[in-house]
Amino acid sequence: xxxxxxxxxxxxxxxxxxxxxxxxxxxxxxxxxxxxxxxxxxxxxxxxxxxxxxxxxxxxxxxxxxxxxxxxxxxxxxxxxxxxxxxxxxxxxxxxxxxxxxxxxxxxxxxxxxxxxxxxxxxxxxxxxxxxxxxxxxxxxxxxxxxxxxxxxxxxxxxxxxxxx
Numbered sequence: 001x002x003x004x005x006x007x008x009x010x011x012x013x014x015x016x017x018x019x020x021x022x023x024x025x026x027x028x029x030x031x032x033x034x035x036x037x038x039x040x041x042x043x044x045x046x047x048x049x050x051x052x053x054x055x056x057x058x059x060x061x062x063x064x065x066x067x068x069x070x071x072x073x074x075x076x077x078x079x080x081x082x083x084x085x086x087x088x089x090x091x092x093x094x095x096x097x098x099x100x101x102x103x104x105x106x107x108x109x110x111x112x113x114x115x116x117x118x119x120x121x122x123x124x125x126x127x128x129x130x131x132x133x134x135x136x137x138x139x140x141x142x143x144x145x146x147x148x149x150x151x152x153x154x155x156x157x158x159x160x161x162x163x164x165x
Contacts, residue, residue: 002060009053009103035128042129042137043163047115050103057103061096068093094150101147108136138163 034042064083071080071087086092110132129137141163149156 001056004056006053006057009048009050032125032127035126036134036137037129037131039128042134043141045111045115045137045140047107047112054100054103057096057100061093061100064093064096098147098150102144105140105143105147108140111136111140 032044034044036042067077067079067083070077071084114127114129114133145156145159149159
C-alpha cells in the first residue's frame with residue numbers, strides 16, 4: 001500500500017518536478033511561472049492533497065523504524081536483516097521520516113489562495129504573489145528546507161539554494 005500511495009503522490013506532481021530550479025522555463029506541463037512581489041522568479045510549488053496516502057506511508061515508516069531498531073539489537077526478523085544489509089551509512093529511515101513531516105505540513109492559506117487550491121494547468125500562466133503570500137512562501141520554504149535538511153549543514157545549504165531569498 002505504501003508503494004502505491006507514494007506512486008499516487010508522485011503522479012500528482014509534474015514529472016520533471018525534481019529537476020526544477022528557479023531559472024527553469026515553464027513548460028506546458030508545469031502550467032505556471034511563480035513570481036514574487038518585485039517580479040523575481042521563484043521556485044514553483046505544487047500543492048497536492050496527500051490525504052489518506054500519508055497514513056499508508058506512516059504505517060510503512062513505523063514498520064521500517066521498528067525493523068531498524070530491531071536490526072540494532074540483532075537478527076530478529078527478515079526486514080531488520082534487509083535494513084542491515086542495505087545500510088551504507090545513510091539514514092534512509094530518517095530521510096523517510098523527514099519527507100513525511102513535509103507532507104504533513106499544512107498549506108499556508110494565503111499562498112494556497114494564490115494557486116486557487118492547485119497549481120495552474122494548461123497554457124503557461126504567471127502567478128504573482130502579493131506581500132503576504134510571498135511572506136508565507138518564504139516561511140513555508142524555510143520550514144521545508146529545515147525539515148528536509150535535519151542537522152546537516154551541507155544539506156541545508158544545498159536545499160536552501162533552491163529557493164531565492
